[in-house]
Each structure stands twice: as structure tokens, then as C-alpha cells.
Amino acid sequence: MWKKPAILLAILVVPLLFAWQYLKQAPSVKVSLVQPVVQSLSTKLDLNAVVINGQIVTITALVDGEIGQINAREGISVKNAQALAVLDDKKAQSLLDKARAELVYSEQKLKSTARNYARLSDLSQAGNASKQSVDDSYDAFRNAEAELAVAKADVSLAELQFENSTVSAPFDGVVTKQFAETGQWVEAGTPLFQLAASDGYLIEAQVDASDWALVSIDQSVTLTTESAPGKTWESAVSWIAPTIAINDRDAKAVAIRFAFGDDAPPLLLGQEINAELVLNKVDNVATLPLSAMVETEPNQYAVFLAHQNKAKLTPVKVGLLNEMHAQITDGLTADDAVLVSQQIRLQDNMPVEIQ
Template sequence: MKNFFLKSTLTISFLVLLSSCNGEKKDVIANEPAIVVKVSGTDTNSNSPFITASGKIEAQNSANLSTRMMGYVTKLHVKVGQKVTVGQLLVSINNTDLQAKKAQVDANILQATAGYNNAKKDYDRFTVLFKQQSASQKELDDMTARYEMAKAGLEGAKQMRNEVMAQFAYSNITAPFSGIVTNTFVKEGDMANPGMPLVSVEGNSKLQVTAMVAESDIASITSGMLVKVLVKSTNKTLNGKVSEVSLSAKNTGGQYLVKINLEGADKTVLSGMFANVQFPVANKNSTTQTSDKVLIPQSALIHQGQLTGVYTVGAGNVAILRWLRIGKTFGNEAEVLSGLSAGEQYIVSADGKLYNGAKISIQ
């Protein structure tokens, strides 16, 4: 009986202590100053102001240089990252067989020239004799045929020399335009084969974006359209102009190829970087269906692991964390697919650290 009375007394004392602690906690929360915040209403996109598409930056001029002849690489004159000018020598290929062929052709030209000169003298002489009736028609015809054959032989030898000289161009690979060497596929001593890439060169003065656009949006994009291009790695926005619009998606997986020329790109924008292209379509006609797209600044979003949310204003001016489902991004704004309706207020910024249920004061 005594033990039961002692246990009851301890239990009552613990409950009283716990109650007093909770009361102090409520007083602390109640006495905390309200956090000053700025709020804003959501923006609705009633007529789809732009279409976005992902793309990749590349040089307008790019080439994988190869050769038409087989031979060993005797010298690689450039390295990756080196700037080159138009006509600069890049790769030298062994051309000993071409030099031997050229010497043979030069000898054939000398022989054909001598035969031509001799035949021409005989032709000129027999032409005079025929006019003086000192040579027959058959003799003149024979001299004429001999002369024409010698003339054709000399012309054929010269054309053979042109062919050999053209092949020399494939033993000395030069830059077709000014740019930067982006890759080398061979080294000295390797065997170069016809059609095998040797060096890759890209022009560094003009860049473009190749983007893929869905079939539902391609009708709104026209050549010459001015667009905005957001470079993801540098977070820079550049101006662009649509230069090409493909009208077939046969070989592109159901999407349409669009090329955009970049303007004002600096040295930090490199070929191979990924970008988002914004195509303005605000000039759609009035028959276009309106959409209830809700846009929210990305700076107002809260990220916790894989979840994304935003603080809204609850009853009694308290912050309520609401989880959202986010869609596409449009520059500095994100599309809200669910979790927030048009016209609802959300907290843009706060002077203190917000938490779910915190008292707020709207500025």
C-alpha cells in the first residue's frame, strides 16, 4: 500500500512538471518575433509566351580531314587545342611513290613534246608542199594524222601530270578554314588510309546551337526568329537567330532539327556545351487555346532531397511548406504542374530562416 502511494505521487509530480515545460515552450513560440517576408502571386501563362528546347552548341564550320591516298604519316604538325589559319599544313604523309610517278610523267612529257615538235614541223612543211602541188593529198593526210596524234599524246601527258600534282595535295593536309584543332586521330608512323579521319578542325569565330523541337511546337518556329539561349554551364543568356528549320523528323526520332546562330558569344562559351533555347511565340493568333500554366521564380523554391516545395501564407500569417511537382524551366522561372494554383500567394524571400508554422509578417 505504501509503495502504491509512492508511485502515484511520483507520477503526479512528473505530469505536473511536463505540463509546466510545455507551457513554457508555448510561451517561447508565442513570444518569437514574426519573420518579415515578401510574398507574390503566381503568374499564369495564358498564351504560352515561349517554347523551350534543349540543344548543344557546336561550331558552324567543322570538318574531319582525311586523305585519298595510302601512306605513312611522316609528320603531325599540330596538336589538340592549337589555333590554325586557312591553308596551314597539318599532316604530312609519305609521298615517295608520288615523286617517282611525277618524275616518270615529266619524262613522258619531254618525250611527247619532242614528238609533237617534230610532227608539227613535218605538217607545216607538207602543207607548203601541197600548196605548191609538190606533195599528194595522201602524204598531207598522213602528216596531218601524225601531227594530231602527237598533239593528243602531249596533252595526255600534261593531264597525267595534273593528276599526279593533285594527289600531292592529299599527302599534305592543310586547314580548309581558320579555327582550332579539336582532335588528332593519328600520330607519326601510323598508316593513313583513304577516308580515315586524321585531324578534326572547328571554326572558333561562329557558333550555333542544334536543338530538337517537338512536333506540337515546330509549326510556331520560323527561320529568322530571334531567340534567347541559356548556356547551362556558364548560366549566361545569349541572343540567337534561327538559321535552319527542318521540315522532316524521319531520321531524328520524331523531333525536328532547328539550328540557331549565336550572337555575342565570348571565350567562355565552347563547342559541346548544352543550352536551353527559348522560342518566343507570343504572336500566336487568338484561336490558340489558352493554358493554365503557372510559373514561379526558381529562387522561391525549397529543395529537400528529391522534394521541391514553396512556403505559402497560411491562416493567422504563418508559413506553410507545400510540396510541388515541377515541370519545364523557362529561364529563371519554373512551371508548377501541381501543388499551387493560379492566384495563390507564396513567399518570395524572408529576412530569417523559415520553417513550417513560423509566424510571418508580410512586408
């Protein structure tokens, strides 16, 4: 007899339970507020760079000979024209002395033939010398002139040979390698030293071939290195390679270079540098963290604003974006605060409780 009332009660209660479940308000989600911040915003390209020297030369022996003296060692700083090594110059000195003596003899011979030619010319005009003797004296005079020119050239060559016995630095720099030692016999062209110019130090980075068009001369670069913890300094792009090359990772890349910068710490050849290349920058703009935004469509963004204790999805327009922040160009006022939840992903019209 109780079955029919029980069934009727169930028929009435179950729909009411479903209706209550449907109509009851969902629990509020605790949220925090993030306000737009006015600041500078930039996009950067992170690069691994290295200290190089764009002016490194190998200094060779210019003449054959035995090295008599080494005046510079690896790691030593030298000045322009400073003697790095001296080859045995005894032979060169002897040849120079001989050439100078022959020059003196040629000068005396020229004077003698000139006097003889002048004397015979005077006698010929008086009828006391034959034309043949005058011609012979003139030929002797011209030969003496030619011999003097040869003697002068021999002296210049001997002086050059003597000077080349001393190997000198072509510019201020640091000896990075030493290939020879005292007592060693070398031939002309034998490498003796490698010299890096003092003003030739640069920082070089490799940019992927797909990114090189983003780089331009005078573009700002922020630099750091492990040898100077906490130190950050600035430089600018001064050179872009005219060709694409294969880097040490077998990838196509374009080399770029920049100076050390005025505030650079001490750096060594081959030292690794971390470089941040500034691609784009805007100043004094309203920004939001990307974590406070929702990408509704590709390159389309929105934020959640509070409206009657609910999260209201509001479209915004963005300008420059980097990996952390976005420039807000439209859709927010200076007084707006964006809702952010650390618990769940917010939905449009979701009840919220601001902490």
C-alpha cells in the same frame, strides 16, 4: 414547482441565442492591397539546348602512303589551306618528274614531226616527194599532237597526286579529333582528322512536336548557362528542322537552332544552355499576379475589391497570361486595388480589414 418556469425560460432563451449567433457580424478578415502594375508581359517556352557545330567534316587521305608529318593536333585551331599532315611524297615527286620529262619529249617530237610534214609538203608541190611520204608525215604529226595531249594530262595527274600528299584544312576551324599518327601507312579514304568550322557553331534545342507550331524564324530567345552565373544574353531562331525526329528521350521533337548572339560568353562544343523562347509579348499593359485572382470558370477570372468594408467579387477580362501574371484588359481602373488575404480564401461579401 420550478420545472415549468425553467422550461419556459429555456424555450425563450435558446431561440434568442440562435438568433444572436446568426445575426452577429462575422469577424473581419485581414487583407492587403495589390494594385495593377503596368509592365511588359510575355509567355515563354523553357528548353534545354546544347552547343553544336553545323559544319563538321572528316578529313581523309586522298592517296596511299606513309604519314611523314603531322602538323595539327586535337584542339588546335587551323586556318584555311593550312597543312594538317604530309604523306611521304617521294614516289609522287618521282612520277611528277617523269611526267614532266615525257611532256618535254612530246613537245620536241611534235616540233620535229611538224617540220618534217612541212618540208615534205613543199617537196611534194615541187614534185620531189611522193604523196605517200606526205601522208605518213602528216600521220606522224597528228600522232605527236595526241601524244602531247596525253603527256600534258599525265603531268596534271602527277601534280594532283603530289599536291594530294599534303592534307590541308578546307576552312578555318578547330581539330576536334585526330585519327592517325606519324609513320602510319594509310590508304586513300582513311580518316585522318575531324574538323569543326570556326563559323559553324550554333545552339540547338529540341521542341516537342506538339509545340513546334509556336516557333517561328527570328523569334527571340533568352539564354543562360551555368558557366556564366548571372549572365543573360539574347539571340533569335535562325533555323527550324523541316522534319519531326525522335530525340534522346524517345519523344517526337523538332530541332531549332540559333546563333550564339553578340553578347554570348565563351562557349564550348557540347556545352548545355538554358533557353527561354518568347512565344508572345505585350508591352505597357496592366498586369496582376495570378495569386490575386480567382478563376470562377475555365478562362473566366474575377478579383476582390473593397466595398463598404466587404470583399466584393468583381469580374475582369484578361488577355495574355503566363505562369505568374495576367494582362488585365477590362474590369479595373487605374485607381482600383485588389484585396489579397494570406489567411483564408476570400468569399463574396466577406467582412475585411485592410492592413
